[in-house]
Amino acid sequence: MRGWVTGAAGSAYDLDNLPYGVFSTPGTDPRVGVRIGDFVMEASAVAALGGDAGEGPHLAPVWAQAGLDEFLAMGRTVWDIAREWLVEVLGNDVHQPRVEPLLVPIDEVTMHRPFEVADYVDFYCSEQHATNVGRIFRPDGEALTPNWKHLPIGYHGRAGTVVVSGTDVRRPSGQRPESGGVPSYGPSRRLDIEAELGFVVGGATQLGEPVPTSAFTDHVFGVTPLNDWSARDIQAWEYVPLGPFLGKSFATSISPWVTPLAALTAARVELPGQDPEPLEYLRVQEPAGYDIDFEVVLNGEVVSRPPYAAMYWSPAQMLAHMTVNGASLRVGDLFASGTISGDERDQRGSLLELSWGGKEPFATPTTSGRTFLEDGDTVTLRATAPGALGGRIALGEVTGTVLPASQAGR
Amino acid sequence: MRGWVTGAAGSAYDLDNLPYGVFSTPGTDPRVGVRIGDFVMEASAVAALGGDAGEGPHLAPVWAQAGLDEFLAMGRTVWDIAREWLVEVLGNDVHQPRVEPLLVPIDEVTMHRPFEVADYVDFYCSEQHATNVGRIFRPDGEALTPNWKHLPIGYHGRAGTVVVSGTDVRRPSGQRPESGGVPSYGPSRRLDIEAELGFVVGGATQLGEPVPTSAFTDHVFGVTPLNDWSARDIQAWEYVPLGPFLGKSFATSISPWVTPLAALTAARVELPGQDPEPLEYLRVQEPAGYDIDFEVVLNGEVVSRPPYAAMYWSPAQMLAHMTVNGASLRVGDLFASGTISGDERDQRGSLLELSWGGKEPFATPTTSGRTFLEDGDTVTLRATAPGALGGRIALGEVTGTVLPASQAGR
Numbered sequence: 001m002r003g004w005v006t007g008a009a010g011s012a013y014d015l016d017n018l019p020y021g022v023f024s025t026p027g028t029d030p031r032v033g034v035r036i037g038d039f040v041m042e043a044s045a046v047a048a049l050g051g052d053a054g055e056g057p058h059l060a061p062v063w064a065q066a067g068l069d070e071f072l073a074m075g076r077t078v079w080d081i082a083r084e085w086l087v088e089v090l091g092n093d094v095h096q097p098r099v100e101p102l103l104v105p106i107d108e109v110t111m112h113r114p115f116e117v118a119d120y121v122d123f124y125c126s127e128q129h130a131t132n133v134g135r136i137f138r139p140d141g142e143a144l145t146p147n148w149k150h151l152p153i154g155y156h157g158r159a160g161t162v163v164v165s166g167t168d169v170r171r172p173s174g175q176r177p178e179s180g181g182v183p184s185y186g187p188s189r190r191l192d193i194e195a196e197l198g199f200v201v202g203g204a205t206q207l208g209e210p211v212p213t214s215a216f217t218d219h220v221f222g223v224t225p226l227n228d229w230s231a232r233d234i235q236a237w238e239y240v241p242l243g244p245f246l247g248k249s250f251a252t253s254i255s256p257w258v259t260p261l262a263a264l265t266a267a268r269v270e271l272p273g274q275d276p277e278p279l280e281y282l283r284v285q286e287p288a289g290y291d292i293d294f295e296v297v298l299n300g301e302v303v304s305r306p307p308y309a310a311m312y313w314s315p316a317q318m319l320a321h322m323t324v325n326g327a328s329l330r331v332g333d334l335f336a337s338g339t340i341s342g343d344e345r346d347q348r349g350s351l352l353e354l355s356w357g358g359k360e361p362f363a364t365p366t367t368s369g370r371t372f373l374e375d376g377d378t379v380t381l382r383a384t385a386p387g388a389l390g391g392r393i394a395l396g397e398v399t400g401t402v403l404p405a406s407q408a409g410r
Numbered sequence: 411m412r413g414w415v416t417g418a419a420g421s422a423y424d425l426d427n428l429p430y431g432v433f434s435t436p437g438t439d440p441r442v443g444v445r446i447g448d449f450v451m452e453a454s455a456v457a458a459l460g461g462d463a464g465e466g467p468h469l470a471p472v473w474a475q476a477g478l479d480e481f482l483a484m485g486r487t488v489w490d491i492a493r494e495w496l497v498e499v500l501g502n503d504v505h506q507p508r509v510e511p512l513l514v515p516i517d518e519v520t521m522h523r524p525f526e527v528a529d530y531v532d533f534y535c536s537e538q539h540a541t542n543v544g545r546i547f548r549p550d551g552e553a554l555t556p557n558w559k560h561l562p563i564g565y566h567g568r569a570g571t572v573v574v575s576g577t578d579v580r581r582p583s584g585q586r587p588e589s590g591g592v593p594s595y596g597p598s599r600r601l602d603i604e605a606e607l608g609f610v611v612g613g614a615t616q617l618g619e620p621v622p623t624s625a626f627t628d629h630v631f632g633v634t635p636l637n638d639w640s641a642r643d644i645q646a647w648e649y650v651p652l653g654p655f656l657g658k659s660f661a662t663s664i665s666p667w668v669t670p671l672a673a674l675t676a677a678r679v680e681l682p683g684q685d686p687e688p689l690e691y692l693r694v695q696e697p698a699g700y701d702i703d704f705e706v707v708l709n710g711e712v713v714s715r716p717p718y719a720a721m722y723w724s725p726a727q728m729l730a731h732m733t734v735n736g737a738s739l740r741v742g743d744l745f746a747s748g749t750i751s752g753d754e755r756d757q758r759g760s761l762l763e764l765s766w767g768g769k770e771p772f773a774t775p776t777t778s779g780r781t782f783l784e785d786g787d788t789v790t791l792r793a794t795a796p797g798a799l800g801g802r803i804a805l806g807e808v809t810g811t812v813l814p815a816s817q818a819g820r
Contacts, residue, residue, distance in 0.1 A: 119569055147647055147648060156567055160740045242534060245531075245565050246731070279595045
């Protein structure tokens with residue numbers, strides 16, 4: 001069954017993908033949509049058609065909401081039933097006459113933030129990234145801190161400033177370190193990106209209830225590419241001893257599309273290897289990695305190709321670690337992998353690393369001498385993974401353009 | 411005008427206090443209440459009485475909610491009008507016949523978390539605390555990091571695990587550092603408290619819109635004592651380089667009562683003094699400190715009396731710093747001062763400091779050899795401040811009892 005939607009078969013948004021998002025068209029309210037080919041299916045309206053297509057119809061009111069939140073709250077069993085129903089509705093020709101009128105061309109929709117972010121946690125799971133950053137920020141010490149290979153290091157970020165792809169990002173101002181030890185106030189001079197993968201939590205838990213690695217798919221609905229915009233000068237000055245704060249909290253961009261974990265089954269791979277073996281609560285029994293290829297695109301030119309398969313810590317381990325102390329999960333919790341960087345220079349997921357702290361400017365096909373972001377720069381993260389139908393599925397892009405710093409406060 | 415409510419005049423919950431909370435009685439839904447003396451006023455029901463008592467009646471539907479969120483969203487002008495109305499209703503004898511039946515004795519109510527926490531930020535504003543912790547955690551370095559006197563250091567905590575006073579706190583498990591460098595898994599051995607003051611944000615802002623120190627009272631509705639439970643062993647192992655995470659995220663307790671800033675006018679005091687003078691965006695023109703006396707009560711015995719007036723950084727500065735990079739505020743944002751510690755040993759706001767990292771056990775009137783929390787310990791934070799009527803007003807208590815670690819995961 002390859003489906004009846006024009007142009008979908010064999011594309012990056014075929015029946016083996018089916019990401020969810022929240023869209024609107026001029027004059028209509030935001031509601032849940034499912035991407036297929038170059039269309040967005042009106043999920044609630046199709047579900048409301050009823051008929052003999054399984055359990056989908058029960059979800060019509062859930063998908064009429066302006067966010068995925070209610071759907072996320074329903075948990076794994078419903079997510080799986082919904083996917084099965086979608087494949088039937090978009091795959092079986094018998095549904096074409098009724099469903100085709102409810103497909104909206106992708107270029108006619110406005111996409112919105114797909115869910116209300118509860119808590120946002122950012123991890124630091126790439127050994128290559130952590131090593132690079134350690135060398136750049138702490139040249140006199142060990143690159144990896146002693147804890148790094150024992151636990152996936154993470155910290156809480158600002159949930160209220162997670163924005164959807166396409167939102168402009170204003171260059172932040174703040175305290176910048178100066179050579180005399182007295183900071184100056186002004187726009188960040190070292191504005192950066194971080195190419196990451198975000199994980200979207202659905203099934204909530206009670207306080208005091210750790211989530212084992214084996215329950216990962218019960219609590220995580222899907223993934224979204226994520227750009228953790230970073231002001232390296234602000235961050236470098238503020239982060240000791242309590243971690244990044246204003247260097248990160250001005251904006252974090254996510255794709256409007258959440259790709260279900262079920263679409264990534266063919267992308268599962270073994271981790272690169274963990275030595276020392278982690279403590280029992282962090283052990284995984286199955287291929288816990290994901291073979292997802294990222295591209296960092298600066299003003300239309302690919303400047304890096306970070307490989308997610310190179311990540312040291314898996315998302316199941318991030319989740320188990322995040323809850324091992326009894327911290328509860330809420331619907332809409334978002335946790336991200338940390339910057340994805342591979343072994344090669346052109347696989348680094350941040351400009352900090354690509355330019356080695358600004359000391360080694362890099363070139364693109366048409367420019368040279370690039371270090372950190374300039375006003376007007378547009379950064380887009382793209383990602384693809386092996387799909388279940390033999391081709392590659394696309395994760396939704398995340399993009400943003402840098403605006404000049406505000407004059408407020410000066 | 412000293413009011414008609416029996417026992418309220420001259421008490422710590424007189425007309426100059428009037429904190430807001432969310433309460434229920436058996437068989438009824440949670441709704442907003444205002445504390446007066448030993449009673450909780452049914453705010454919505456009183457507002458619904460209507461009459462000639464000003465603008466209060468418009469708030470009846472807002473106060474019928476199960477949280478303060480809608481009220482917080484209305485902003486300073488409405489907050490001030492509401493307070494004026496409350497003073498009239500509870501102060502002027504003419505209202506007694508209609509309002510008195512809508513006062514519920516405090517011992518008949520159950521209190522709930524007063525609002526949905528959006529983002530939770532924890533600062534580190536006591537010089538004495540930061541110095542003590544620096545000496546204990548980093549004995550070979552400078553106690554204060556070079557940035558400490560230039561900015562109020564802060565980091566994001568977990569909003570989803572902020573619980574209301576009275577919620578038991580289960581001892582967290584996690585990775586504990588061991589002498590050989592390989593961590594062990596198990597219950598925290600160094601469970602601690604942090605006596606803090608929390609600030610509750612009402613007026614939201616747009617992304618990219620810094621809040622100057624002068625706009626503090628436009629965006630902060632009130633305060634609540636806060637206990638930032640901390641697992642010092644987990645924290646010490648995890649916190650380099652990205653800051654505290656699981657050592658804090660298992661629970662943060664707040665009082666059920668939010669005391670309006672308007673009740674703290676008489677408590678305003680000058681800061682102890684800032685040297686060097688902070689950057690312009692952090693400067694304050696008026697008495698920016700608060701003279702609030704805390705008590706840390708362990709199993710019914712006062713073990714410390716932290717003075718909030720000793721804090722180096724003011725809440726207006728915390729707010730300005732938190733938003734200087736353009737980070738937006740949401741209704742329900744909560745930021746906390748960090749542990750309050752004074753110059754004296756018996757003014758330290760954490761057991762880490764009271765026991766100097768466990769090396770100098772302390773005594774209470776009836777026990778000795780105390781260091782960190784034991785299972786079954788109950789910790790209560792109490793706070794009072796000068797009120798506008800010449801006495802002292804009480805901030806709502808925050809209390810919690812330590813439960814043994816869960817056996818899950820072992």
